[in-house]
Amino acid sequence: MQDLRSTMQSSDWIPSSSLVELHPDPTKRNKAIARRNIPVGSTVLSTPAFATALLDSEKGHRCDHCLREQPSLKKCSGCGNYWYCDAKCQNLHWQTNHKRLCKRIGQFENSVTFQQLEKHERMDSLLLSHLLAQLSTLNEPYSPRESRELEVALELLPGPASNVSAPPVCPIKPAPPSQRLVEDLFARFGNNNFTIHSHLNSIAHGVFPVASRLFNHSCVPNAVAKYVFSAGNTVTMEVVSLRDIAVGEEICIPYIDPALMQTRHQVFQITYGFVCDCPACAFLSKIGTSVPEPPEDATELAHLGAKLRDFVGVDEYLKGAPVVAADSQPRSLDDLPPALYCVLHESYMSTLSEAFSRASHEGDYAQAAESGVTLLALYLLVYPKNYPQIGMHLLEMAKTQWNHSFVALNPAGEDKDIAKNIVFQLLDLAKSVLRVLGTEGDSETGPFREIEVLEDIARNA
Ligand SMILES: C[S@@+](CC[C@H](N)C(=O)[O-])C[C@H]1O[C@@H](n2cnc3c(N)ncnc32)[C@H](O)[C@@H]1O
Structure with missing residues (x-):
C-alpha cells in the first residue's frame, strides 16, 4: 500500500463550499478558522460519513445503510443481521462494505470473542469491520474520494489510548492491506469518532x-x-453555527455535553488527551476543584431555584425579552454569586430533570411548571444561546402547559385565551431556538412536526 501519510501536503481535502480553513495552533496542532463572517444558522461544513455502525438498540428499527427509522425493513437474507429500507439501500450497502462481511458477520457476532467484549468495544469492532470491509472493496489505488478520506483519517491525531490494540474484527476476504493499517485507524477512533443522533437520541x-x-x-x-x-x-454531518461568527474566529463544537461540569475534565484527559481552557472551564478551575453539592431539603432547594431563575432572568426570557445577549451566554458564569455555585453540580440538573419529567407525567402541574422553568434557567446558564437542548426543553414545557391548562383545567372564555397564549409563546420560543439547527435526523418525526401538531390542536381548541 502506498504510504498516504507522506502525501498530505495541503488542505485541499477541505470542501470548496466550506466556510473554514485550517490554521496551526500551538497546543491543538490545527484549528478551524472562519474564512469570512458567518451568520447564525449557517452550514459551516457538510461532509458524508466514511463509515457508520448502528447501536445495538437501533438494529432492526433503522436501515443499516441510510440510518433512517422505518416501520418495516427488509432483512438481509444472507446474514439475517442487517436491515434495509429497500433494494436500493441494500444494493448500495452491499457495494460499500456488506459483500465482504455478509458470509461471516453472523458467526463473528455470535462468537465468544465478540460476546465477551465490553459494549463500547463491540461498537468499535463493528465500525472498524465496516471501515475495513469498505477499504478492501476498493482496488488500490483508491478512488479520489476514498483515497482522500483515508488520507485524512490517517492524518488525524491519535488519542491518548492509542497504545491499546484494536479489537477483534470480522474476518474479511480479501484481508485488510496490513495489521498496521488496522491499528493506525483504530488509534484514531476514541478521540475522533462521532456519536450520530436524531432529535438528541x-x-x-x-x-x-x-x-x-x-x-x-x-x-x-x-x-x-x-x-x-x-x-x-x-448519513451526512452538517456543522451549523449557533451564533454569528466573525472572520478569523475559531469554530469549535462540543465533543461532550457542556452540562457535564465535573466529569468532563476526566473525559478530556482520558479520551481526548487535552485540558480544556474554554471560559466555562476557566471559571470552574477558578472556583476550585469541587463544586459544592446542592441542598437536599425541599425548602432550601425551592429557594435555590428561585435565586437561579432570578439571576438568569428567565421570566423576562419567557416573555420574549432579549435577556440573552447576541453572542454570549445570558449571564456569564463569572457573575455567578457563590451561593449559586452548587447549581453547577451535575446532580442538580439530574434532580431538576427528574422532578420535571415525573411531575409532567403524573400531573402535579404546579410542580412541573416550577421545575421546568428552573431547568430552563439552568440550561440558559450552562448552554450557549440556541443550543438545541434549550429548544427541546421549551417544547416539553409547552406540552406540559397544554396538558395542565386544557386537559386538567378545561378553561373557558378569557382564561382559555390566556392559557392558549402561554402555549403559543413557549412554542414560538422553541421554534426560534430550534430553527437555528434546522431539520435533522429523522425528518418525518421530531420537534418541528410536534410543534405543528400542538399549534393545530391549540388553534382549534
Ligand atoms: C478531532 S481532533 C481535532 C483536530 C485536531 N486539532 C487536529 O489538528 O487534527 C481531536 C484532538 O484535537 C485536540 N483538541 C481538540 N480540542 C482541543 C482543545 N479544546 N484543547 C486542546 N486540544 C484540543 C486533542 O488532541 C484531541 O484529541
Missing part, C-alpha cells in the same frame, strides 16, 4: 475524517454537528 457511531480533522472542542461552542438522513444515501 444517540443512534449510531460514525467516522467523519474531514470534520474530525477540522473541529476542536469547546464547552462554550459556537457551532454544533447535526446529522442529515436521506433515502439511499449515507
